[in-house]
Amino acid sequence: MQSLLVNIDSTSSASELARTVSVLDAVIWISQAVKKLLPETVTKCFGKAGFSTVEVTPSVENENDQKDLQHCMNEAAFSNCNAEDYINIDKDVQTEPDTMDIDALVENFRENRKGRGRRGK
Known part of the structure; x- marks a missing residue:
């Protein structure tokens, strides 16, 4: 979010500001939002959508x-x-990782970006 605040003054429209958001920013924001979700919120949401919590x-x-x-x-x-x-x-059979380590993803992303920058010079 801080990157958006920094870019607000240097952009002239919302669509231009939206273009400054990277995929990594979006993944981090989603991860942070999901971590704040309470189990009760998810249960109530499924209940409102008509999904039963009764064991079949x-x-x-x-x-x-x-x-x-x-x-x-x-x-x-x-x-x-x-x-x-x-x-x-x-x-x-495991179909997805047990946890998602955002810090490791960010670090890996940064290392890959640095590596590409050196090769291009």
Whole structure:
């Protein structure tokens, strides 16, 4: 935000000021905003949007689907794996980092910028 305040006097329009915002600035602002979010705020937001917080129980249809899947797997010679294991095969695969270290991202960005500056000279 400080960079915006510094650039306010040197720009003539809001669109020109907006062009001074870098992707890194935006990532840092978003990260700071997300850190300030309270869990209750997110829960209330989802509630207002119509998402229920009630735990869903497996339906009879899901059980039938699982039985059908097991039958198909048996027919296809997947005898060493049951349907439930197959359904949950990637349940524990990590799809994103546990944490986002903004300081490390900023430092990496700065180092990369410095490296490009030296090569260009």
